[in-house]
Amino acid sequence: MRTGTANLPLHGGKCPPWLFERMVKMSRALIEVMVVESGPDGILARLADPFWFQALGCVLGFDWHSSGLTTTVCGALKEALRDRAGQLGLFVAGGKGKTSRQTPGEILAIGEKFPLARDPQELVFASKMAAKVDNAAVQDGYQLYHHTFFFTSSGQWAIIQQGMNETTRWARRYHWLSTTVKDFVCEPHTAVCCDYRGETLNLVALESDPARKVIAELAREKPENLLRDLTRLQQDALNLPARHRVELADLNPARLHRVLLKSYERQPENFAALVVTEGVGPKALRALSLLSELAYGTPPSFRDPARFSFAHGGKDGHPYPVDRATYDHSIAFLEKALAESRLGRQEKIEAFRRLGRWPRHAF
DSSP states (O other), X not given: OOOOOOOOBOOOXXXXXXXXXXXXXXXXXXHHHHHHHHXXXXXXXXXXXXXXXXXXXXXXXXXXXXXXXXXHHHHHHHHHHTTTHHXXXXXXXXXXXXXXXXXXXXXXXXXXXXXOSSOHHHHHHXXXXXXXXXXXXXXXXXXXXXXXXXXXXXSOEEEEEEEEETTTTEEEEEEEEGGGOSOTTSSOOSEEEOSOOOOOEETTSGGGHHXXXXXXXXXXXXXXXXXXXXXXXXXXXXXXXXXXXXXXXXXXXXXXXXXXXXXXXXXXXXXXXXXXXXTOOHHXXXXXXXXXXXXXXXXXXXXXXXXXXXXXXXXXXXXXXXXXXXXXXXXXXHHHHHHHHHTTOOHHHHHHHHHHTSXXXXX
């Protein structure tokens, strides 16, 4: 993956209706052209590329450096594909806030309506696992509030989700792609985009593998034993090394008992099974990672997984206001090119293809 920088400050306000309507039309036309060129699976690969996704938001006229680019572009794509998904073999579930929690139901509903090469339950598992990893296994101060799940008839998928840090007012975007995920709990991301970095507990880093194994073993222990050790650690907190990023004061043994009891009853065979256990969240994993390091000498990684991206935009007038006439002309060009291609006339599509191959140094 390429690298650069992506600032995603939190901005107030909403996307004006006149712009969102055009974003939907432009998205629909672009997606249809791209399906002709690379198929629906090719679109997933682009969505998983933070550079391409940021550039898409700029083409659609959204504010180039706002966290709202992620949620609004995903929303426009979902609306654009609402009536074309079955025809194109590309589907979208999830969204922002409460809508993100509807993702499993939406995936299953699509699976009932359209033939998929993969069991919809497998797609639901991928959606839930990605959300748990970025919200609990990677602890960087960002609380997830957006989760969009893209998938194709062939069963491939891409995920774009975003977290917010209430203290710093910065957002962090996480990209996933099924073809690059060999293991959900070991270096699974295609990219993580943010320019503000704090201290990160990264339980999915490659170097965290020993810690993951010990944490899974600890989760199979009786809760009383773990809570006794945790209480002892808190009493001896002053002996902790200064570099340690986990705050023992944040961990309440009494409150952890119920969660640890669930993991003990389930007896998760590995770290991945522990992560998807209901009720096992950031604090439980933080407590187990502490015990893993201090009792067994297997420290987790604190390496930040972020990768970076950049692009330009225009909703807020930077670098210039959205030119509605030009926007409408672009939509009309794409729609006409698609209509003519369906009739066997490929001139405009071929011109569009040549433009895509234009050398970057020419600009």
